[in-house]
Amino acid sequence: MNLTLPMAPGARVLITRPGQRVAETVHSLSDQGAQVTVVRLEETDELTLAVLDDLTGRRLATVVEDALSAEFDVVLRDPLTSLVSSPRAHGTHDRGRVTLVGGGPGSVDLLTVGGLRAIRDADVLVCDRLAPLSVLAEAGPDVEVIHVGKIPRGAFTPQESINALLVEHALAGRHVVRLKGGDSYVFGRGGEEWNACVANGIPVDVIPGVTSAVAVPALAGIPLTHRGMTQGFVVVSGHVGPQDERNEADWSALGRSGLTIVVLMGVAALAEIAETLIEHGMDPSTPAACIADGAMPSQRSARATLGDIADVAAARDLTPPAITVIGSVVSALED
Template sequence: MSPELSFAGLSVLLARVHPHTVATVHALLDDGARVTVASRPEALPTSLRDLAERGLVALDAQADPTAFDVVLRGDPSARPAPAGTEAPGTRTVGSVTLLGGGLGDPSLITVAGIEAIRVADVIVHDRLAPLSALRHARDDVEVVDVGKIPRGEFTPQERINELLVEHALAGRNVLRFKGGDNFVFGRGGEEAEACTARGIPVAVIPGISSSIAAPALAGIPVTHRTLVQGFTVVSAHVPPGDPRSTLDWGAIARSRTTVVVLMGVATLGAVAATLVGEGLAPSTPAAFVADAGLPSMRTVRAPLSQIDAVARAAGLGAPAVVVIGDVAALDVLA
């Protein structure tokens, strides 16, 4: 999308799905457009299907183009590569860059991150990366969607590692593009190890972790000199008591720190009950921040014992970050 154009408030139909459609859709949503994709769900890449399932994009395989303000039909990836661009495969061994994209707002990506997008031969991305930033990519870039939908379709981590290695060994400059930070519950460590074990050079461009950025955008400082002197970040993709959980929830409850829960939408009820059982007061403030950094961002606050029910009643779901502790009652931006 050209930066000179604005689609705010317009209805836009994407008549075809192509490698750059994900970036285009995210850019349109960032601009305030109402987006429809002329496709069936099963024909979409994971990241676009996720937007549709979250109600951010409409799908209509039989859409009437005359009913829309704007119809986009072209495939920018079909244009020739810029003059002087190195052909893939001409290097003996390529490289892998792990880029943390922060939250959904593409303006939060670092300058180094934008430059990495511009020079990449291959971009392997997740669904929560700020994908409108892919508009900075070369027209001939190969885009690989390996997004994981909660309790739905996903690409196994082992296969993602293989993709990075295969493309880099073919001489390509590979960008692994994720939301948040690759090294904070992003499996960046596993991916780096898989590449270095094959002699592939790896670079890291840190991103803003959702564990601090989502609360910040909601007006919640995870530390506050008069309230709390630290914060604890945990993953709750498995509930307390599950054999796969290695967390000491009793120690977390007694830590007197702000507790930030990632990947805990499905297990939040169990997490809250366990923390209360381990000594946290049921009235402890909690906040549920959904879609942080996106136009659809919403925040609800409630006592710890009620936060799961309140979030569900509000229709909130993943992606979300939960903040537990005295700071969760604050909104310093109000």
């Protein structure tokens, strides 16, 4: 559904009666530069409330319990609230298949042409919360859209359930497009989805995406490599801290590597990560940056030394999704 509206950037838009697909509406409006406010009603269901909380946390929308329509430039009832996706009786293809599409870090501008083609061809779209959801306006009118977001410490769709969805719809003869944020194979669990499909005899295609590990630092003015500063970079998950028994990374080696360190999913463990790197020889004055909601209208960041970055990021309320870059390249570019 196309939500292009005749409005200037910065227009204030009020959405009433939000539904479970309200994130698509908000993304479409945010991409046009709108400042979005959503009215939360008493009868709003729990799943929609979880989506609204996530949009608020990511600074993509303001959620209120009441609002005066006269204060807004555009007022619309969420057009996706009553839109019920129904599975096609059969797919438009001779054989069901799955395409894993990396959607990039969030902005529709960073989706690949191949990814767009797959979305337009899909019978079923299985979407992550960090995917460029406004691109769903390009999908066919009969496409079934299934949101399987994993909100940190919130609504969560188990990976096993996602795998089962892909298999179920592909076995029914449909072209299933799994639209993910970033790249499917960079902390995207795309490999697990590939294996689940292949185990059931389902053909799988992969369309790589622009990984946030590289794109978000670039959008924040940080090159991951710079002549005379570093000869490489390493991308590591910070989902669990260095002292956690589930940690598999050698943080002591990372601290001595001389490479730019890019930490994904590391907001909660950032203080522990910084402390560990310093303990293993990294200079506490090493430049560092934390960037939240990269590539989105709500992108915001903080820069500090390695020793201070956790406190500075917390003071500026930088929340997931966020990426931390550690290394001299953080200050490589002139303002």
